[in-house]
Amino acid sequence: MTSPPAHEPAAAESPHDAAERTLGALREAGLTVASAESLTGGLVTATLTDVPGASTVVRGGVISYATDLKAQVLGVDAQLLAEGGAVQAEVARQMAVGVCRLCSSDLGLATTGVAGPDAQDGHAVGTVFVAVARRGQAPEQVEVRPLVLLGDRQQIRRQTVAAALGLLSEVVADVVAETAAAPSETPATAGTEDSGSSAR
Numbered sequence: 001m002t003s004p005p006a007h008e009p010a011a012a013e014s015p016h017d018a019a020e021r022t023l024g025a026l027r028e029a030g031l032t033v034a035s036a037e038s039l040t041g042g043l044v045t046a047t048l049t050d051v052p053g054a055s056t057v058v059r060g061g062v063i064s065y066a067t068d069l070k071a072q073v074l075g076v077d078a079q080l081l082a083e084g085g086a087v088q089a090e091v092a093r094q095m096a097v098g099v100c101r102l103c104s105s106d107l108g109l110a111t112t113g114v115a116g117p118d119a120q121d122g123h124a125v126g127t128v129f130v131a132v133a134r135r136g137q138a139p140e141q142v143e144v145r146p147l148v149l150l151g152d153r154q155q156i157r158r159q160t161v162a163a164a165l166g167l168l169s170e171v172v173a174d175v176v177a178e179t180a181a182a183p184s185e186t187p188a189t190a191g192t193e194d195s196g197s198s199a200r
Contacts, residue, residue: 015158018165019047019054025172026057026107029179033168034103035061036074036095038086038112039128043161059105064095070112074098085121086112089129093142096133108133109168111160116153126156130164132171143171 013021026033035044045061048054062073067086070076076094084091092110100108113128114120131144145167149156 015047015161015165016050018162018169020051022165022169022172023048023051023054023057025169025176027053029172029176031106031172031175032057032059033107033109034059034099034105035164036099036108036110037061037063038065038070038095038110039115040111040157040160040164041065043157044109044111044164047161047165059103062099062102070095074102085123087114087121087123087127087129088112089131089144089146090139092129092131092144093133093139096131096142096144097137097139100133100135100137106135107168107171108135109164111164113147113149113156113160115156115160126150128156128160128163130160130167132164132167134171134175143167 033048035048037044042061042063045058048058064070064074067081070086070091071078071081074095075098076091080088080090080094092112095110095112096108098108099105099110110131110133111128114123114125116125119125126149128147128149129144130147131142133142145163147160147163149159151159
């Protein structure tokens with residue numbers, strides 16, 4: 001699934017507050033997360049682990065800054081990378097799936113894009129993709145969000161962290177809602193079993 005392109009997000013809360021809120025939701029849902037980062041270079045994982053108690057939900061992270069590491073470590077399709085480069089929605093999806101598998105987490109979060117100052121593989125500065133995968137999902141099922149961000153290199157990286165945490169929060173909320181809506185199994189009662197026995 002691909003969300004519509006989003007532009008520069010509004011600064012509604014600090015990165016620390018967003019991380020604290022997201023970690024609280026993960027903890028309450030009993031979920032773990034791992035991050036695969038390219039342009040953010042570990043900022044997502046650092047932001048999450050700045051919050052006390054993060055170790056209960058953060059499994060780890062991979063900084064796959066070099067394109068070849070995305071294939072070698074995370075299992076991103078090498079031909080996909082060779083043909084289109086690292087800045088693609090499908091690359092973000094596969095990174096998220098790969099880190100989820102590698103770190104044995106319930107959710108995998110990924111960032112890839114162009115922080116600048118120069119364009120990359122024909123993509124303008126500020127072109128970013130963030131993705132969140134659930135354990136066991138195929139890449140085509142992964143939620144990915146394209147972004148068109150404004151500002152300098154550091155601003156783009158910070159905005160990417162905020163967008164990634166926002167998408168993670170949305171996916172956690174979806175998981176919680178789906179779990180709550182799932183029908184619970186009702187075991188047969190002793191009375192039902194007894195009535196069946198008396199009929200034999």
